[in-house]
Amino acid sequence: MIRRFLVAAILFASAAIATAQPMAMPPGKWWQRPEIVQELQLTTDQQQRLDAVFRAAANDLIDTKASIEKLQLAIRGELDRSPIRRAELQRIVGQLNTARGRLFELELMMLVDMRGVLQDEQWVKIRTHLDRMHEQRGNDRRPGPPRRRP
Numbered sequence: 001m002i003r004r005f006l007v008a009a010i011l012f013a014s015a016a017i018a019t020a021q022p023m024a025m026p027p028g029k030w031w032q033r034p035e036i037v038q039e040l041q042l043t044t045d046q047q048q049r050l051d052a053v054f055r056a057a058a059n060d061l062i063d064t065k066a067s068i069e070k071l072q073l074a075i076r077g078e079l080d081r082s083p084i085r086r087a088e089l090q091r092i093v094g095q096l097n098t099a100r101g102r103l104f105e106l107e108l109m110m111l112v113d114m115r116g117v118l119q120d121e122q123w124v125k126i127r128t129h130l131d132r133m134h135e136q137r138g139n140d141r142r143p144g145p146p147r148r149r150p
Contacts, residue, residue, distance in 0.1 A: 025111060025126075026133070029054065039129070040122045049117045057110040064103045071096040 030036050031050040042050075071092055078089045115123060 025114070026130070031114075036126075036129070040118070040125050042122070046117050050114055053110060053113040053117065057106060057113075060106050061103070061110070064099055064106060067099045068096065068103065071099060 026033075026036065029051070031042055031047050036042070037047070074092045075089065075096065078085060078092060118126065
């Protein structure tokens, strides 16, 4: 009973933290995609500056995401122990929350730096594009297996 409660609590906390992310940009190096370059009318200089922002943040983002994965594995390992070491589990969960907070901060600051490269009109266009993406994802969230796109 306690084990189920702990698992449920950890999953709930993980979901809550995962949803508290900065406005997610399109995945990957979106500023190099021809359709986005054309839609935003990105200049070569802007693309190079966005690349530089990404490269500056990449190592910290990779390291922080790896730390999160390691801590998630550690939690699973602790939950498989018998008896559960509550204090150790709480310590790891604290580290996980700290790492997720750090990831949030890194992603947000990268977004701020990328926003600084874009003109106001370009920002409005990318926000509109992202809003459409989120609406489509929201419409696809139904019970059952994920839908495949044609």
